[in-house]
Amino acid sequence: MSQLQELYQEVVLEHTRRPRNFRKLEGATHSARGYNPFCGDNVTLLLKVEGGVVKDVGFQGSGCAISTSSASMMTEGIKGKTVEEAQKLFTAFHGMVTREQGADFDAELLGDLEILSGVSEFPTRVKCATLAWHALQAALTGRMDAVSTE
Amino acid sequence: MSSVNGKAIQRATPKVTQAFDPSQVRDDFPILKQVVNGKPLVYLDNAATSQKPQAVLDTLLRYYTTENANIHRGVHTLSALATEDYEGARAKVRRFLNAKEDREIVFVRGTTEGINLVASSYGRRFIGPGDEVIITAMEHHSNIVPWQMLCEEKGATLRVIPMNDDGELLMDEYDKLLSKRTKLVSVVYVSNSLGTINPVREIITKAHSVGAPVLLDGAQSTPHMAVDVQALDCDFYAFSGHKLYGPTGVGVLYGKAALLDAMPPYQGGGDMIKSVTFAKTIYNDLPYKFEAGTPNIAGGIGLGTAVDYVTGIGLERIAAHEDELLVYGTKRLAEIEGLRLIGTAKHKTGILSFTLKDIHPHDIGTVLDQEGIAIRTGHHCTQPVMERFGIPATARASLGMYNTKAEIDALVLGLDKALEVFS
Numbered sequence: 001m002s003q004l005q006e007l008y009q010e011v012v013l014e015h016t017r018r019p020r021n022f023r024k025l026e027g028a029t030h031s032a033r034g035y036n037p038f039c040g041d042n043v044t045l046l047l048k049v050e051g052g053v054v055k056d057v058g059f060q061g062s063g064c065a066i067s068t069s070s071a072s073m074m075t076e077g078i079k080g081k082t083v084e085e086a087q088k089l090f091t092a093f094h095g096m097v098t099r100e101q102g103a104d105f106d107a108e109l110l111g112d113l114e115i116l117s118g119v120s121e122f123p124t125r126v127k128c129a130t131l132a133w134h135a136l137q138a139a140l141t142g143r144m145d146a147v148s149t150e
Numbered sequence: 151m152s153s154v155n156g157k158a159i160q161r162a163t164p165k166v167t168q169a170f171d172p173s174q175v176r177d178d179f180p181i182l183k184q185v186v187n188g189k190p191l192v193y194l195d196n197a198a199t200s201q202k203p204q205a206v207l208d209t210l211l212r213y214y215t216t217e218n219a220n221i222h223r224g225v226h227t228l229s230a231l232a233t234e235d236y237e238g239a240r241a242k243v244r245r246f247l248n249a250k251e252d253r254e255i256v257f258v259r260g261t262t263e264g265i266n267l268v269a270s271s272y273g274r275r276f277i278g279p280g281d282e283v284i285i286t287a288m289e290h291h292s293n294i295v296p297w298q299m300l301c302e303e304k305g306a307t308l309r310v311i312p313m314n315d316d317g318e319l320l321m322d323e324y325d326k327l328l329s330k331r332t333k334l335v336s337v338v339y340v341s342n343s344l345g346t347i348n349p350v351r352e353i354i355t356k357a358h359s360v361g362a363p364v365l366l367d368g369a370q371s372t373p374h375m376a377v378d379v380q381a382l383d384c385d386f387y388a389f390s391g392h393k394l395y396g397p398t399g400v401g402v403l404y405g406k407a408a409l410l411d412a413m414p415p416y417q418g419g420g421d422m423i424k425s426v427t428f429a430k431t432i433y434n435d436l437p438y439k440f441e442a443g444t445p446n447i448a449g450g451i452g453l454g455t456a457v458d459y460v461t462g463i464g465l466e467r468i469a470a471h472e473d474e475l476l477v478y479g480t481k482r483l484a485e486i487e488g489l490r491l492i493g494t495a496k497h498k499t500g501i502l503s504f505t506l507k508d509i510h511p512h513d514i515g516t517v518l519d520q521e522g523i524a525i526r527t528g529h530h531c532t533q534p535v536m537e538r539f540g541i542p543a544t545a546r547a548s549l550g551m552y553n554t555k556a557e558i559d560a561l562v563l564g565l566d567k568a569l570e571v572f573s
Binding site: 002003004005007008013038039040041062063064065066122124125128 | 509510511512513516517520527528529533536542543571572
């Protein structure tokens with residue numbers, strides 16, 4: 001598989017075409033907006049956190065295939081997880097897409113998100129892949145202003 | 151030849167071709183032989199920055215190897231040599247723009263600094279509450295933000311000439327905007343995201359009829375067409391060296407001497423003074439009044455070589471070649487289903503800005519990069535243009551003198567590949 005095919009796997013493209021949890025979430029307790037001024041990608045993330053658990057999540061916005069699919073997969077990955085688990089997932093995901101060539105990452109914890117591991121071969125696209133994740137961090141730590149990946 | 155005394159130093163002389171031959175020009179640019187991601191480099195990002203011919207690279211190396219010294223007031227040989235070359239570059243730029251006098255050529259970091267210089271110096275002195283500054287809907291952020299900052303500070307108003315769906319200015323609307331309140335008109339000669347060549351002669355004549363001076367952002371015009379600032383009768387003209395096949399970090403602000411003379415200094419420091427006491431400082435003459443501190447000496451001299459190189463080939467021939475490529479590229483891209491060209495003005499330079507179906511330009515850029523094709527994707531520092539066309543971004547291929555039809559074909563193949571990946 002070429003690097004390009006590894007980046008744009010069918011699962012990734014499927015998430016781009018049909019993003020999961022792509023909606024305005026009613027009754028959100030946490031929210032944050034992520035913006036990448038480099039390419040104009042933006043994502044608004046809404047979370048419903050109850051008893052320390054991410055009960056529901058929704059996102060809206062527009063972006064490239066990588067940022068949209070990453071946001072979509074993230075919402076699936078964090079739903080039902082505790083805030084602490086979601087933050088661990090952020091750390092693991094960030095580590096995976098920014099790792100040096102050949103370095104290990106926590107595939108077990110990341111599960112389906114491993115499909116985006118090819119991003120690490122494209123340093124200019126790391127910001128796309130992490131946009132929604134930075135918004136997640138901002139939402140969970142209560143920062144209501146827009147986060148920027150620049 | 152390496153003797154410094156008597157200036158017996160090997161001078162890099164740019165290759166001058168009689169008939170325009172892209173392949174011979176290509177030989178002058180060593181980077182074009184690079185292999186990127188296993189493919190020969192196809193460099194189509196010239197509006198962002200151009201590549202540098204060997205003559206410019208040689209100049210930089212020669213300067214640092216044989217005559218590096220600080221310029222002006224130096225009593226030693228190297229300082230005199232460096233000064234002579236630096237001021238020689240200024241004279242080359244003066245001839246290149248057909249300015250009247252060398253002192254009308256101010257070296258700056260680039261177009262952005264040139265515009266900021268005018269906004270800070272001319273703007274702060276001559277623009278006040280209730281006054282108006284006119285720009286266009288297709289400005290680069292560098293010709294928007296300095297004026298917004300000025301207007302905010304002075305209580306002045308920024309007016310914007312709108313454009314049509316082809317990316318052409320609505321000149322009737324310009325007529326309506328002009329008034330006695332208009333104190334400056336600052337317009338882009340050639341749009342970096344659309345390629346539109348604006349009717350600057352008409353803009354200038356009309357501005358002058360209400361007494362307003364005109365600044366032309368020449369970042370995208372200078373590398374692609376012959377510019378004569380006296381024939382244009384523009385009051386200021388700014389451009390960047392690095393888009394003109396010269397080094398980064400150096401550019402030029404041309405200003406009519408009378409205007410520059412009437413303006414206060416931009417920055418204070420060394421070189422811009424005649425005498426300093428704690429009681430009073432007497433500013434230096436033009437252009438040094440605007441050149442505080444040690445400038446980019448190597449860059450300035452390198453820009454002089456770039457000007458020689460471009461002049462040696464001839465801007466008319468470069469323009470003719472790029473125009474032929476633009477026509478070919480426009481035709482080839484139009485054959486691709488789902489491709490929408492953004493910027494379809496009648497008069498334009500070699501800018502091919504487009505969207506392709508619903509594929510995000512960023513993804514197009516990554517696919518092309520894997521084919522060794524360098525284009526730019528995003529808003530190109532013209533967010534209001536993107537908003538005007540209702541798109542977040544475009545993919546942009548921008549042409550330079552060394553590009554070929556084969557490279558356009560490679561671009562089309564690359565876009566086919568993008569369509570395949572995202573089908």
